[in-house]
Amino acid sequence: MQDIKLLDNEYIIGTYNRQNLSIVSGNSATCFDENDKEYIDFSSGIGVNSLGYCDDEWSFAVAKQASLLQHTSNLYYTEPAVKLAKLLCEKTGYKKVLFCNSGAEANEAAIKLARKYSFDKYGSDVNRNKILTLKNSFHGRTITTLSATGQEVFHNYFFPFTQGFEFANSNDIDEVLSILNSGDYCGVMIEFIQGEGGVIPLECDFVKKLFAYCEEADILTIADEVQTGIGRTGKLLASEHFDAKPNITSLAKGLGGGLPIGAIITDEKTCDVFKFSDHGTTFGGNPVACAGAYVALQRIADDSFLAEVQAKGEYIKWELSSLPEVLAIDGMGMMLGIRLKSKNAGEIVKKGIEKGLILLTAKDKIRLLPPLNITMQELNKGLSILKEILA
Ligand SMILES: Cc1ncc(COP(=O)(O)O)c(C=O)c1O
Structure with missing residues (x-):
């Protein structure tokens, strides 16, 4: 030692x-x-x-895949990534998946996607590119996900940060709606239970009103389920406790069962926003990580x-x-x-x-x-x- x-x-x-x-x-x-x-x-x-x-089954799947094909580029198809994406969609009701390697990367992808959705639909003349997040949130350590993180302590040293983020108090629906009313927002990003912020669940009524407003105003709802996702809260996704269906959910941590993987899962509104070359990452959808995640997901997504x-x-x-x-x-x-x-x-x-x-x-x-x-x-x-x- x-x-x-x-x-x-x-x-x-x-x-x-x-x-x-x-x-x-x-x-x-x-x-x-x-x-x-x-x-x-x-x-x-x-x-x-x-x-x-x-875990025996997880270790076996990972070792088997590592001895068969440890990596190939995203220029080619691989079975483990496809199998995992299909299972994720079947178990969550989402339409399509984008793989990456961590929670921060998944949130980065979600933020990019929300901005592109707004750009495609409303054009570049309309400044509809801001994202609202909640105070005391944690969304990652890259410059943009730090910008999205609603804790001052993370905003030291590393400026200038990415523009276009505002923070509101959790559960204060009046404050949130008055900010969103400006018409500048393309997305809202929340954790259903703030993890790093101290294990603090949102109130159901706040989530209900927020999601209803966003649906009406065509503001995308992004759930950061990096910590709460894949069974952690006793449901496959924490959104189920709140009867909410975010347009995009980000996943990482428990999805892989121990190997680095991140993902966003997207609904019918958001699944075809990214086109060829809009996003990418060398290791995203790695076959070994996907083979392990498949075992984890299959075991966990069971009543x-x-x-x-x-x-x-x-x-x-x-x-x-x-x-x-x-x-x-x-x-x-x-x-x-x-x-x-x-x-x-x-x-x-x-x-x-x-x-x-x-x-x-x-x-x-x-x-x-x-x-x-x-x-x-x-x-x-x-x-x-x-x-x-x-x-
Ligand atoms: C809710 C949430 N989002 C994002 C992240 C960042 O994930 P990663 O460390 O995999 O980049 C974390 C990590 O603790 C998290 O809890």
């Missing part, structure tokens, strides 16, 4: 405040360090390892699997919410944020690692994003460590 830490400090640019842990291997929701110490993982690598570490995610989320809430240190638990399914009465969330994460439990924070909350298929045995083991720390 000491060697790795020294080498990391020497050779890797220090943009992450790493915990004192080097993970070597894992299975299901359990992983091990170099001394074979066991950890229960309630983080899934920030919501990525949706089927846990090294009984999703019902279990929901039930495990309820179980976690039930087990923890009566603890004296717990003020409240926010979130849905297995995307949960624990509000604490007096303890510091960062300190709890450190204690967790000492005791063999991997946790996350989101603002001042403890954030739980366990693998969706965590076993009850692992869940109970992790919860008893967490209870001990919170006591």
Whole structure:
């Protein structure tokens, strides 16, 4: 560990405040360090390892594809990308998919698409290219997705930012509609549950009114489901909890089950906006990533699997919410944020690692994003460590 830490400090640019842990291997929701110490993982690598570490079926599909064809350019057809796109459309009701490699890239694509939609339909004379996002949102780390991110702390140093973004308060429908009324907007981008912002769900009534207005005004609705998507909240897409059908949904994180992949899924209004050469990325639709994602999606997009995610989320809430240190638990399914009465969330994460439990924070909350298929045995083991720390 000491060697790795020294080498990391020497050779890797220090943009992450790493915990004192080097993970070597894992299975299901359990992983091990170099001394074979066991950890229960309630983080899934920030919501990525949706089927846990090294799921048998997922690993087999990835290894098989890696030994058959690891990459070819997007100038050619490949079966894994087509199979995954078809399954995504069938399971979500969307029309077409565009693949990329991360959440930020998926959001970039969605923003470009919304602007092109408006340009195609209303022309360049009309300045209808702005995107409204919400305060406290997080949409990625590229210059444009930082511009879309509604948190001042991310707007240091890197100016000038991409123009054309405004921020409104979540759940303040009057403010949102008064901004959108200007006629300058081509899109609205939201997270149904703000993840990095502290696991904060939107109110259903706000979403309903916002979507109705946007439909009427031909403003595209973009859902950033990079963190909430693919079963995380107990539904395949978090939009289902809100009875909403965004024109574009961005996905990444849990979609790949552990390999880098991002995607936008588009409806009938938006699926044919991008034409030849309007967008592209070398690695988008990589066959190995798509083969893994296909397994993850097929397993997760199943009613009984999703019902279990929901039930495990309820179980976690039930087990923890009566603890004296717990003020409240926010979130849905297995995307949960624990509000604490007096303890510091960062300190709890450190204690967790000492005791063999991997946790996350989101603002001042403890954030739980366990693998969706965590076993009850692992869940109970992790919860008893967490209870001990919170006591
Ligand atoms: C809601 C949301 N959007 C976008 C991103 C950026 O994704 P990536 O880190 O894959 O670029 C994240 C990452 O945390 C996220 O939570």
